[in-house]
Amino acid sequence: MESRNDTLPRITATVPEPTTGPLSFEELQLANRNRGLPLEALRYDITPTGLHYLLVHFDIPLVDAAAWRLRLGGKVKKEMSLSLEDLRSRPRCTLPVTFECAGNGRARLSPRPISQPWLNEAVSTAEWTGTPLANLLDEAGLAPGVVELVFTGADHGVEKEYEHDYARSLSVNEAMHPEVLLVYEMNGRPLEPQHGFPLRLIVPGWYGMTQVKWLSRIDAVSAAFDGYQQRVAYLYKRNADDPGEPVTRMRPRALLAPPGFPDYLTRRRILDRGRIAVHGRAWSGQGSISRVEFCVDDRSFDAALGKASGLFSWCAWGVEWDTTPGEHVLSCRATDSAGNVQPTDPPWNFQGMGNNLAQEVSVTVR
Numbered sequence: 192m193e194s195r196n197d198t199l200p201r202i203t204a205t206v207p208e209p210t211t212g213p214l215s216f217e218e219l220q221l222a223n224r225n226r227g228l229p230l231e232a233l234r235y236d237i238t239p240t241g242l243h244y245l246l247v248h249f250d251i252p253l254v255d256a257a258a259w260r261l262r263l264g265g266k267v268k269k270e271m272s273l274s275l276e277d278l279r280s281r282p283r284c285t286l287p288v289t290f291e292c293a294g295n296g297r298a299r300l301s302p303r304p305i306s307q308p309w310l311n312e313a314v315s316t317a318e319w320t321g322t323p324l325a326n327l328l329d330e331a332g333l334a335p336g337v338v339e340l341v342f343t344g345a346d347h348g349v350e351k352e353y354e355h356d357y358a359r360s361l362s363v364n365e366a367m368h369p370e371v372l373l374v375y376e377m378n379g380r381p382l383e384p385q386h387g388f389p390l391r392l393i394v395p396g397w398y399g400m401t402q403v404k405w406l407s408r409i410d411a412v413s414a415a416f417d418g419y420q421q422r423v424a425y426l427y428k429r430n431a432d433d434p435g436e437p438v439t440r441m442r443p444r445a446l447l448a449p450p451g452f453p454d455y456l457t458r459r460r461i462l463d464r465g466r467i468a469v470h471g472r473a474w475s476g477q478g479s480i481s482r483v484e485f486c487v488d489d490r491s492f493d494a495a496l497g498k499a500s501g502l503f504s505w506c507a508w509g510v511e512w513d514t515t516p517g518e519h520v521l522s523c524r525a526t527d528s529a530g531n532v533q534p535t536d537p538p539w540n541f542q543g544m545g546n547n548l549a550q551e552v553s554v555t556v557r
Contacts, residue, residue, distance in 0.1 A: 206351050206352070206431070207305035208302075208305075208431075209300075209302035209303055209304045209305065209541065209543075210302055210303055210305060211301055211302045211303070214298075214308055215305065217305070218305060218306070218307075218308045221306070221307045221308070222307065222308055224247060225244075225245055225246045225247060225307055226244065226245050227244050227309065227310070227311075227312025227313050228242060228243070228244045228312045228313070228314060228315050229242060229312070230311070230312060230446060230447075230448055230449055231448055231449070233446060233447075233448040233470070233471055233472050234448060234470070235316075236287075236316070236500045236504075236507070237287060237316055237317060237318055237378060237500065238315040238316050238317055239378070240317070240377055240378050240380070240383065240386070242315070243315040243317055243377075243386070244291075244292065244312065244313045244314060244315045245385055245386070246292050246294075246307060246313065246399065247346070247385060248346060248348065248350065248357055249346040249347060249348030249357065250346065250347075250348070251346075251384050251385055252344075252345040252346055252347075252405050253384075254345060254384075254388060254389055254405060256275055256388070256389045259274070259275060259389055259390075259407075260272045260273060260274055261273045261278065261373070261390060261406060261407065261408065261409070262407065262408040262409070263327060263328075263331050263408070263409045263410075264408065264409075264410055264411075265337075265341070265409075265410035265411040265412055266333070266334040266336065266337050266411045266412065266413055267331040267332055267333060267334060267337075267411050268331065268332030268333075268334060269330070269331050269332055270331070271327065271330070271331055273327075275375060275389050275390065278321070278322055278373060278375060278390065279322075279375060281322040281326065281327075282322055282323065282326060283320065283321070283322060284320070284321065284322065284323060284372060285318055285319065285320040285376075286318070286319055286370060286372065286393070286395065286501060286503060287316055287317070287318050287319075287500045287501035287503070287504040288316065288317065288318075288319050288393055288395045288501070288503045288504060289314065289315070289316040289441075289472075289474045289503065289504045289505040290314070290315075290393075290395075290397065290398065290399045290402060290441070291313055291314035291398060291399060291441050291444070291474075292307070292309060292313035292314070292398065292399045292400075293398035293399060293400050293425055293438045293544045293545060294306055294307055294309050294313065294542075294543055294544060295309045295311065295312075295313035295314060295444075295546065295547075296309060296310070296311060296537075296543075296545075296546030296547065296548055297309050297543030297544075297546060298310050299311075299537060299546060299548060300537050300539050300543050300546055301537075301539075303543070304540075304541060304542055304543030306542070306543060311446055311550050313399075314444070314446070314474070314505075316472075316500075316504050316505055317377050317378050318377070318378050318379065319372060319374045319376070319377060319393045320372075320374060320375065320376035320377075320379070321372040321373045321374035321375050321376065321390075321393065322372065322373050323369055323370075323371065323372060323373075324366060324367075324371045324372065324373055324392070324409075325366070325367045325368070325369060325371065327373070327409075328340070328366065328367065328411075331411075333363065333411050334411065334413075336413045337363055337411045337412065337413055338362065338363060338412065338413060338414065338415065339360040339361065339362055339363065339366075339411075339412050339414075339415060339416050340360060340361050340363065340366045340409055340410070340411055340412075341358055341359075341360045341409070341410045341411075341412055341416045341418070342358060342359055342360065342361070342392050342403040342406060342408075342409055343356050343357070343358040343403070343406070343407055343408045343409075343410070344356060344357040344358065344387075344403050344404055344405040344406055344407060345405035345406075345407045346404070346405055350419060350424065351419075351423070351424075353419040353423065355418060355419045355420075356407075357403065357404075357420055358403070358416070358418045358420060358421070359400060359401055359403055359416075359418075359420050359421055360412070360415075360416035360418070360421055361394065361401070365394070368394075370395045370502075370503065371392070371393070371394050371395075372392075372393045373390055373391075373392060373393075373406065374387075374390065374391050374392070374393045375389060375390050386404065387402075387403075387404030387405050387406070388405070389405075390405075390406045391403060391404040391405070391406055392406055395476075395502075395503035396440050396441065396476035396477075396503060397439060397440055397441065397476060398425075398438055398439070398440070398441055398476070398545075400420065400424070400425050400438070401439075421437075424542070425437065425438040425542070425544065426438060426542060426544070427540045427542075427544055427545065428540055428541040428542055429540065429541060430541055431541060433541065435541075435542075438544045438545060439476075440476035440477050441474065441475060441476030441477070442475065442476075442477070442531065442533075442545050442547040443473070443474070443475035443477065443478075443480065443525040443526065443527040443531050443532065443533055443547060444473065444474060444475070444525055444533060444547045445471055445472070445473035445480075445483045445508065445523040445524060445525035445533065445549075445550070446471050446472055446473075446523065446550055447469055447470070447471035447485070447521060447522075447523045447550065447552060448469075448470055448471055449552045449554075450462055450467055450469055450521075450554065451463075451467075451554060459553050459554070459555060460552060460553065460554040460555070461554070461555050461557065462514065462554060462555075462556055462557070463514075463556070463557050464514050464515070464516055464556055464557065465513075465514060466511055466512070466513050466514070467511070467512055467514060468509060468510075468511055468512075469485060469509065469510050469511075469512050469521070470507065470508065470509040470510075471483075471507075471508055471509075471523055472505040472506065472507060472508070473496075473505060473506055473508055473523075473525040474504070474505035474506070474525075475525065475527035475529075475531065477527055477529045477531055478527035478528035478529035478531070479499070479506075479527060479528045480496060480499075480505075480506050480508075480525055480526070480527055480528075481526050481527060481528045482496075482525070482526040483496060483508040483523055483524070483525050483526075484523065484524045484526075485508075485510045485512070485521070485522075485523050486521065486522040486523065486524070486549075487512060487519055487520075487521055488519055488520055492510055492512075493510075494508040494509060494510040494523070495508065495509055495510065496508050497509070508523075514556045515556060516556050516557065517555075517556060518553070518554075518555055518556075519553075519554050519555075519556060520551050520552070520553055520554075521551070521552045521553075521554055522549045522550055522551045522552070523549065523550060524549045533547050533548070533549050534547065534548060534549070535548070535549055536548070
């Protein structure tokens with residue numbers, strides 16, 4: 192496969208070290224370009240499109256849908272060039288899917304890795320409509336020896352010394368799962384530009400870096416893909432020299448919708464004494480949610496779990512709390528069916544990936 196990922200020269204840049212200092216100008220720029228889910232929007236089973244979290248690595252490409260084609264090539268028996276109408280005419284599938292940015296929680300680490308400074312809010316659930324990828328791969332026919340499929344988007348830029356098109360790969364086995372979709376609609380409408388118009392990849396259960404937007408080509412390759420976003424970014428690393436382990440499926444996490452009303456600057460919650468309902472959402476890419484613990488200071492209660500809207504979407508949870516006057520810290524913690532439990536200590540790593548530390552919300556009961 193030949194692409195700009197492989198042929199462009201290396202560009203010199205500085206890789207910032209983690210810091211204990213205040214947010215930098217560069218981090219504030221990223222925070223202004225990207226947005227998280229307002230936690231009060233956890234009330235929605237399906238996140239309204241305008242509230243869905245957003246991370247754009249480079250620029251949002253301007254794509255002419257009439258001229259756009261998805262190229263499927265590399266080591267296949269039949270290369271394909273598909274228009275948006277070609278894809279829309281194929282078997283259609285709609286799935287509610289929760290996915291989360293792999294860097295969610297990064298700003299809660301100390302020292303803090305320098306990148307998009309997420310707290311807890313980089314997660315959402317949408318209904319995605321498209322056509323199964325496996326059908327196209329079967330039609331194209333993978334040649335013997337193919338080990339991965341490389342998905343390349345139209346977005347292009349520089350990140351930590353490398354100029355490249357955004358691209359990620361999946362093993363053949365992962366790519367052939369029936370729930371992996373080539374998506375052209377979100378919540379019943381065509382994809383908006385910031386969400387990948389005209390086509391994006393959806394891989395349920397995986398962190399957001401896998402859901403390649405503005406998809407322009409798919410290449411079957413016989414060696415592991417060595418692109419920046421696959422082999423340099425998105426690794427669990429102890430330090431700069433650690434080769435690291437790949438970030439893949441989402442770790443379990445629960446979030447609560449902060450009760451009461453907020454102080455504007457601090458976001459501390461204020462509520463009156465009495466019995467209140469506390470609710471939230473929980474998810475995992477490694478199994479279904481089997482338990483959510485709701486904690487008030489040092490007391491823990493098992494929450495009631497609701498039914499998820501789909502196999503790959505978050506589930507609701509709720510609990511009744513008899514409040515007492517004073518200052519309290521609320522938290523929640525998820526366990527999945529594989530036995531994975533959210534930690535109470537932050538899982539620090541050099542790139543700030545997968546920090547599923549239990550959420551805490553400070554409240555004042557009047």
